Amino acid sequence: MNDPHTERQGTVSIVTANLAISLDGFTAGPGQSLETPFGTGAGALTAWMLEVDQPGRERDAQLLRALHENTGAHIMGRNMFGPGRGAWDESWTGWWGSEPPYHAPVFVLTHHERQPLEMDGGTTFTFVTEGPEVALERARKAAGARDVEIAGGAATVRQYLAAGLLDELVLHLVPVVLGAGERLFDDLAELALTPAEVIGSPTVTHLRYRTAQQS
């Protein structure tokens, strides 16, 4: 198996997404809310990310770092940026405080116009009301030779996957069964991916797939 990141180095930028997923296919538990954006009972999906600075987790850390470093722009769904269903109050600047961890342009899919929001540390939130394809065009342009990451949530990743706009999907398979929540692969037509890389670690298995478009 070849690593697509090696093959394309310095040549092609791709559209990618990476999600933590349980053995039973959930990318979030039930009861998603302001306080628990991944839902209740879904702590295991994210716990490993918070432990990557611990001994024995070097491969997990390296993989997350590489995903971040390769990314030149992000796209996120409206629920990932903020709560509720309507327009946000101008005082709402996302979940991440004054310096969000993106350090890059972020395009937010929304139905409500809003001026771009420049945050500390190089993150700019740009609000796109013209739909996912326009957001992708703008993100590609902003990313240049680097990748565009569909940051989430699961519904937004699914939307790009279903539209054939995703080149690569990285799943961090967490060895737990949650029993309830939001499933990444629900309501998708039949779909086949191509395994490109697997990386095992003591706590999570990283699975890199190319989509049919890419392979």
Added chain:
Amino acid sequence: MNDPHTERQGTVSIVTANLAISLDGFTAGPGQSLETPFGTGAGALTAWMLEVDQPGRERDAQLLRALHENTGAHIMGRNMFGPGRGAWDESWTGWWGSEPPYHAPVFVLTHHERQPLEMDGGTTFTFVTEGPEVALERARKAAGARDVEIAGGAATVRQYLAAGLLDELVLHLVPVVLGAGERLFDDLAELALTPAEVIGSPTVTHLRYRTAQQS
């Protein structure tokens, strides 16, 4: 990560199961029947097994061979042995013809008493009406120093998993989304496994987990 098969070589026999599973968690498609025991649209779950003698599939072949060689006895659910819900006609001897591929004792969970069935090539089907724990006792005894495999179907594997009787679970993760069918991990309480080994191949990813009991 250590391979439990290396660690325990010649020492402990374990209870194991291996199942092909889709990205969305299905181990069988919808519409399971006599003609399509894995359901319709689920050909991808089994196709890779039929191709293991082709070039580039050596690791898949080796893994399946090792699973088979380590196994001293099998347990299967009644639906895996035969169709229908009642007692089978005495003429029904399983789906596999006169020489089934087990070449070992097979214990069949059923509610209907029946004399053991000796087939060609070393397979004997023994019918157990006293439930899964008794079947396991008898299979352990028959397997000696080798492993007991819960052969399937998914409901039977789930039953042993939920009862804490499974030491190891091997998932052959097939990179397809089926959208419907029978899910291995449905109706299980929350559960955590421990990754023990991952083996990537061009078509399928093999994931070996230990259960909490074992780790």
